[in-house]
Amino acid sequence: MSSSVPTQAFREEKDSLGSVQVPATAYYGAQTARAVENYPISGIHAHPQLIRAIGMVKRAAAEANLELALLDESRARAIIEAANEVIDGRWNSEFVVDVFQAGAGVSFHMNANEVIANRANEILGAPIGSYKHVHPNDHVNYGQSTNDVFPTSMRVATLLNLETLYPVLDALTATFQAKANEFDGVMKSGRTHMQDAVPIRLGQEFAAYGLAIERAHVSIAHAADSLRALGLGGSAVGTGINTHPNYRARAIDHLSRIADQQLSPADDMRWAMQSNACMAEVSGSLRSLSLEVIRISNDLRLLSSGPNTGFAEIHLPSLQPGSSIMPGKINPVIPELAAMVSFQVLGNDTAVAYAVQAGQLELNVMMPTMAYNVLQSITVLANMLHQFDTRCVAGITANVNRCQQYAESTVSLATALNPYIGYARAAEIVKESVATGESIIALARKRQLLSEEEIAEILDPKRMTEPQMPLEAAKQRDKSVS
Incomplete structure (x- = not known):
């Protein structure tokens, strides 16, 4: 007895290379379909903040072009509505291009253009795939290039994603300070070179941990300011070809409002297109935070080592059994997690550094890997540090007697x-x-x-x-x- 497997329906679209089969219900189009075939690399798709950011850029561009009478009212309004849906995350599943793709992010950019165009056509009463009213290149991408849209989206996405990290850093700093106050009267031995040193209060150690996180926050926020100067409007090589003289300023004004970020035109559009040093600066600040987290997590593992044969100066929360063979064993799982996530961020920073230096002449085509690694670093740090705070640091208690014994010994x-x-x-x-x-x-x-x-x-x-x-x-x- 044979069973029939339903075959997926397709529609035929054409691009400059010829005909392409696209899933019939997909909002993306021919160029995206080609990219899916060309880059089956990781199975990882664009970060939601990058999708959100490019929706913001497309909306800002459409609003500027409408004001300048470069797009008619009906097309512009449909593009703006479709872009808003992208911003809201409604079409995240339609962004199917792998994070490892052709240079500069052309495939991701066209994925956005096609989704917005097809949705805009649907809003205007035309079937998807027809491009009867709105074309991905001619209308959604009017006055734009991947070369200014992708770096702008990458910068805005990074700023937006950092907004998820800052409150986590503030909370962790506050928790360390609360523990510093709680442990202020607990005497213990200091250690330098892993040998006995003069006494120190346990609260003093924890206060220093809190300050390390606070200083890292300041450094990250300072680095993020370098992302705010944008090359949007630079078009293909930073000269602004095919753009209205007033488009650049208006588009960035609209983008500032939409993203709720302080953004400004870069002093030199060529510089903004050639250089991505700002991404290295942000990634480097995340690296510095990770180094501090590794150091602190290692300290907590040492201080809690035991319970009978280690330092055992503090107790970490017991979260899960620690061994499949040793009964009753409890491991410092969250500090271990903190270190491993931080190692990943160090690796990401290395990839970003190589990508940032790899630009040639008018463009750095390695931006997709910058975007992927920086956004991933922010996300995993925010998630991990929340767990580190709430499931580890907040529950630490002091072994007062052991600490006092060491202080006197x-x-x-x-x-x-x-x-x-x-x-x-x-x-x-x-x-x-x-x-x-x-x-x-x-x-x-x-x-x-x-x-x-x-x-x-x-x-x-x-x-x-x-x-x-x-x-x-x-x-x-x-x-x-x-």
Whole structure:
């Protein structure tokens, strides 16, 4: 018994190379269909923010061309309505071109032109694929080129996507600060070179983590400002060929309003088309954030190592069983996730760097990989850092007794003795402490190097976590003041 498999219906479209079979119900057209056949690479399609951004660019261009009487009212209104639907995400499934495609993003751009044109024709009462009223190139793309539309869309998409990252960074900074306040009284040993160092408060460590995230936020926002100068209106090579003299300024004004972003025409359209250094700058700032996240996540894994044979100074939330063979084992899964996502961002930044330097003369054709990698970096960082905040940092608790034990046991307590007995004698005490296991405080008392009052003051770990004058100098100061 044979079973029949329904075959997909197609329509025939023509482009400059000839006839193309396009799925009958698809809003995309011939050039998109060719790209689908040519680039079956990753199965990954354009980021939703890039689709949204190119819809904004197409709407802004149509509004400018309508004002300048370069498009008639009915066509322009249909294009604007169709572009709004793209902005709203209604046709995301129609953007089928792989992220790895021909240079400059021509295929993605034509995907947008064809979807908007077919939807505009449908709005005007014509069947999709007919282009009876609205043509992808002649009308949707009027006065435009991939060479100014794609970089503009890429920049706007990056600005829009960064808006999802900023509140996550703010929230994580606040959580670290809250933990800094909660742990402010928890004494522990500092460590440098992975060896005992002078005491530090656990809250001080967490406050520094919060500041690292806050500073990264500032750096990213500063880098993002470089995206705001646009080459839209530069057309093919940045000279503005086939555009109205007033089109550029009007289109960017409309785009600023539509995207709710402060955008402006670039000082030189040729520069804006040749250089994508702004994408490297943003990607580099995301790299710096990732380096900080890797460092902090590694610290949290060390501080929580144990529970019996590691540092065990903090407890991370228990989220899932950690082993298929070792009962009761709990792993630091979110810090591990944070590191792996950050590694991906470092790799993305390398790809962006290579792409940014690969331009020749009037155009850099490697923009699709810049867009894909930067937008992916922002998305995975925003998603990961939200989990890092809410499912890890917010639930950290301190092992106060273990921390206090380390604070009192660190041999670097001897550092506080330097102003009183000298570095050499203090070093001798450290050696004896390491050899015998006796604490620095016990040895100072045993050798009668200091009075009980001095021991209490000098070797108080909390006193050692803030700038303090040596005790005798402080007394002399107080006498002179009185």
